[in-house]
Amino acid sequence: MPELPEVETVRRGLAPAMEGARVEKLEQRRPDLRFPFPERFSARLEGRTIRSLRRRAKYLLFELDDDAVLIAHLGMSGSFQVETGNGADTPGDFHHARSTLASHDHVIFHVDGPMGRARIIYNDPRRFGFMLMTRRDELDDHPTLRGLGPEPTGNTLSAEVLAERFAAKSAPLKAALLDQRIIAGLGNIYVCEALWRAGLSPRRRAATLVTAGGRPLLRLEKLVQSIRGVIADAIDAGGSSLRDHRQTDGTLGYFQHRFDVYDREGDRCRREDCGGTIRRIVQSGRSTFFCPACQR
DNA sequence: CCTTGAACCTGGGCGC
DNA sequence: TGCGCCCAGGTTCAAG
Structure with a gap:
């Protein structure tokens, strides 16, 4: 589930084994x-040596000691698994180790770092993920990162910023929030969740949030808070799954999470006193889940 | 410029 | 059991 919270969860899972680690073999x-x-x-x-592991939107950034940067994107189905050494100096003797590599294990980083020797395995059945390299001083201008909107977790996102970016948007809110140039990191699930929390219809034109009467900044502020909350809660959930057990098979990036609207077609709306029924519609070719009763 | 839809690729689930 | 169809977390490119 690689939207921003999942990528951040992966980053946190990889960092202890990879930051400060030397790549012995790729x-x-x-x-x-x-x-x-x-x-x-x-x-x-x-x-x-990997100096640091950072994240921008849904991209992982591995900063190397020669100022090169590896940019990795998980696509739809990418995941990493860490196999850490057990202290013995036996090659291939790892905790959580797979006896053999799986068919979609495409890249294996053999590293030696703070946690000792480790294998970091990148698996991606659909292969929508990708890895690119650039130089640190060219990172901000790199085609994949240039033009990305503000991080929902940082302090650059605000009602004012959204007002500016929505002003000329005839697209529905669902499409506007999926647009990485407006806000970076949201995907299909968290856009649905954020709009439900904000009580806004995914079909509503983005510009109407700005131009309609009342107090536009108040509505936008509520949307901003909803986005921040959804992302923060999901990162917390991922973080706790990491702390608890990682995942029985050691795979990072996937954790069980119950959503309020996503994939709940036909369920009763979970909002107090609403009583509506969650509907599924298709917008720009992708499923949208929302409650027609309380999302306006 | 803006918006929509198809394409990329594999696997899982469902109906027949 | 098998086949065909639809669906899935994202991005990019072409066409209107």
């Missing part, structure tokens, strides 16, 4: 994911 098991891997991919990583 195993690349096919020539491409969504795009071909970078030129001399393994050569550019092997021998390097």
Whole structure:
């Protein structure tokens, strides 16, 4: 489920094993994911130390000690698994270790770092994920990152910013919030959830939040709070699943989470005293779940 | 510029 | 049991 909270959960899971770790070997098991891997991919990583692991929107950024940066995106089905060493100096002897690699294990980072030797396995059945490399000083201008909107977790997102970005938008709120240039990191699930919390219809035109009567900034402020809340709660949930057990099989990035509206077609609305029924509609080719009774 | 829809790819679930 | 269809967390490209 790689929307922003899942990517952040993955980042937090990878950091202890990877930050400060040296890449001893990079195993690349096919020539491409969504795009071909970078030129001399393994050569550019092997021998390097990972200075820090950051996130921007749904992208993971591995900053290397030679100022190169690996940009990774999980697409729809990408996941990482960490196999940490058990202290013994036996190659291949790892906790949570798979006896053999699975068919969609495409990249394996063999690292030596704060947690000792570890294997970090990238698995991605659909291969919508990708890995790119750039230089640190070119990161902000990189085509994949340039033009991304503000992080919902930071302090750059505000009612004023949304007002400005929604003003000329004839698109429905659902599409506007999915647009990474307006806000970065939301995906299909959390847009549905945020709109439900805010009591706003996904079909409503974005600009009407700004132009309609009343107090536009008040409505937008409520939307901003809903977005922040949904994202924060999901990160907390991911964080707790990491703390608890990671996941029985060690896979990062997936955790059980019950949503208020997503995938609840036909259920009673969970809002107090609402009594509506959750509906599923299709907007720009993707499922939207919402309550027609309390989302206006 | 803006908006929509198809494409990319595999696997799971459902109806027949 | 098997086949065909629909659906799935995202992004990008082409066409209107």
